[in-house]
Every structure is written in structure tokens, then in C-alpha cells.
Amino acid sequence: MKKVRILIIGFGVIGSGVARVISEKREFIRSKYGIDFKLVGIGEHNGCIVCPNGIDPMRAYELKRESTLNRHPCWKDKMNSIDLIKEANADIVIEATPTNINSGEPGLSHMMTAFNAKKHVVTSNKGPPAVAFQNLRKTAEKNGVQFRFEGSVGGAMPVLNLVRDTLQANEILGIEGILNGTCNYILTRMSTEGLPYEHVLSEAQELGIAEADPTYDVEGIDTACKLVILANAIFGMNVSYKDVDVTGITQITPEALKLASDDGYVIKLIGEIQDKNRPMVAPRLVPKGHPLAVGGTLNVISLRTDLAGEITVTGKGAGAVETSSSILSDLIGICEA
């Protein structure tokens, strides 16, 4: 049995969700892959849990749910996550702090510290790979450790690992898809119910599908960040958010959706990179019945390749359990590399 010691930095919805899934999947992963993940530290903004003998991940998840993480016997009040990453005897750091697309912090510092401490990094945090991709990649390489971020693009939907592990012999010529579930939900509801944008947005906010400040999603910023990650990781480009042409969905009206529908189209917010050209996010007409015409909160991505032709994957783009699927895939991938 291979013992792999992990740290989780950022114990919010995603971080604690990963802990829960690690606990629930422990036996499955042990028997199928011969790997035993041992959680040895948790980093939060107000302190850390440090426990070289292992933290029960389910217990930590439950404490977090009751907002009593600081009652854990190994809680170290006000301890800094950077110190935890430097000092803890761990193999892999799961970085799950909130996304900041301007500076990438605090995630960026956590990741750089981890690489310099010879620890692999797995993340679903879009900020750091969107603002400092090449720097992160080079630092990881220099230290002989891996940087995996499948969960940062499309939640559960496999894209980066699909390209790296399964489409190895293919050149990827183009990518297009729906990378934001909130926008997809809003446009789908507006289209099927003929409701105005503001009404559907407030409905989405009530359901927890859209944030109180929806700017990040509806203005296409989130989609653009994911495109930046794909451009850098898959096409080897060196682009950042400012290199993307972005138009959001706030101007879409029910009348426009109806006119599109009458001619056999739906309108979707599509992120696109073709032949290493400037990445683009914009509402586009998609023929009904086309593989990209998925509804609800689903994400979908279509890869244009030289050998395999078009490959399309669709799946849930958000949610703690779904994102954990990608994070665990990366964890196991690192252990098996």
C-alpha cells in the first residue's frame, strides 16, 4: 500500500467536499489503486490543523459544517497556511482557496511555496493558472513536482486529462464550448420560458446557481479565465485574461432567443480558441440538436483534433462532489505517474 500524505489549503465548500469524498472513497481507492491518502494538514484563513498521524477527513468535514473546525484537538489558532505548506511533511497540496482573477492570491503564493518545498499541487482554483500559468509550470518543473488543475476548467468534465492521457497522439486544432453553468442555466430558462434576463437571474440567485454579485459569471469573465487556462495548458500559448475578447449575456433578450428559436437555433455563451488565434467569449447561435446545445447548468466542450476529429464531452461544471471527481483524478494521476 502506497501511503500518500496530503494537505488541503482552503476548507470551504470545495476543500471540505474533497475531504468528505476522500473519506467515502478511501476503501475503493485502496483496493483499486493500492493508494492510501492520509490527510495530515488543513489550512484555513484563521488557523490550521496539523496532525502528522492523520486527520479523520469526515470528522473535519463535519466540524466545518458546524463551523467548529477550531475545536479540533490539533487546531493551531492563527497559524499561517504558508508555514503549514513549508513545514508539513506532505507529498501533495490540494489548493482550494477562493478564485481571485486579478492577483491569483492567496492561491498563487500557496502553490509557489508548495513547489519550492517539493510538493505536488492539485487545484480547482482558476485564479493562479489564469494569471501566472507559465511561471507556475516552470517552478513545478524546476522542482521536479507536478501541477494538476483539471477541476479548474469545467468542474467534473474531463478536458485537460483527456487531452494529456487519452488524445496523446492528436494535435488539438480548436476548442469551443460552454464553460459556465450559471450562464447556461439563465439562457436555457429564458429561452424555454420566454422570461426576461433579470427575472431568471434573480431566480438563479435564489437557487444558489448564481452568486449575489453575478458579474463574474454573466459578463463572461469566468469563461474567459477557463479559456486562458486551456490556451496555456493545451495550446502552449502565453495569454492572460486581457488577451481574450469577452462579451457576456446581459444584453440577451427573450425576443432575441425567440427569433433564434424560430429558425432552429439556441443562443449559448461560447468560449472558443481556434488555431491559436485570440481566444473569444461571446453569445453565439448554436443549432438545436448540435452537440454543444446542452441545457440547464451543464457544461460542454468540443475539441477539434487532427486524428480523432471532433470529440465532445459534457458534464456538471460545478458542485463540491463533482469537482472532487476531478481533484481525485489528479491525485491518483500524480501517484501513478
Add this chain to the structure above:
Amino acid sequence: MDLELKDMPGQLVLALQPISEFGGNIVSVIHHRDKKTPRGLIPVQITFEIDEGKLEGLINRMKSDGVTIVQVGEDRLLERVVVILIGHIIHSDIRDTIDRIDSTGYAEVKDLAVSMPGVDQHSAARMVINATGKKEMKKAIQLLRNVAHEKNLLLIEPI
């Protein structure tokens, strides 16, 4: 294109080969063996797509190969694209928007459906544009992008 071919082996290939050589894409070939002309020739109807500029060269080549061309019917506008516009479409002079496409000579607005929800609200329009070829369509769409930008309209293009 309607042709008349001699009733002997190899004549159809003789007529079709130049089309591919000139970069044309054959859509259909109808060979009317049962409708021989009084001169004993076989009528053949060929439909193909080709760049407009190459058509004349192709016709000359076919004639010099001894193929009888009865008539050439051009359906000039081959490409069709649907776009949606959102914004103050009417007040930003929709006639001018259409004219700018139509005046290119290679593209035209074939159909327009407009929805106006209220006086101060944004209208939406569905526009069908036809163009003579793929390249021409690209140019027409680029032109429309510029017009939309200038008139502060949101242009939604197909994937």
C-alpha cells in the same frame, strides 16, 4: 449545367474530371440515357459548387475537350448564414445596415425578422445573409461586425 454527351465510353469522365481539377465540388449528376436528343446525344445535368472566378476557365476547358454545354445556370448566392442583432436596430438606421451588406455586390440580406418589445427597450432582429462563397461570407460578416460595433448593436453569430 446542362451538357450533351456522345453515347460512347469515357464521355462522362471527360466532362466531370475538369470540374474537380478546377476545385469544384460536384453535388449531383443526372444522366438521362432514356432521353437521347435527335442528334443522338445524351443529356446530362450536373450541379456543382465552384469559385465564381474559376467558372469561365472551366467552361473553356470543357469546350476544348469537346463537351457540348447547352446552358449554365448560376445560383450565385451559395452561402447562407443566420445572425441575430440586439439593440436600437431601427433607430440606428436599419436601412443603412442592410444597404451596407447589399452594396458589396457579393452578399445580400435575404430575410429580416424584427421584434420590438417596447419603445425604449432593445429590439432584436434575425437576419439571413446570402453570399457568393465562403470567403465572401466571411467578408460580409466582418463588415456587419464593424457596423454593429459602430451602431452599438450586439451581433450574435453562429458557431
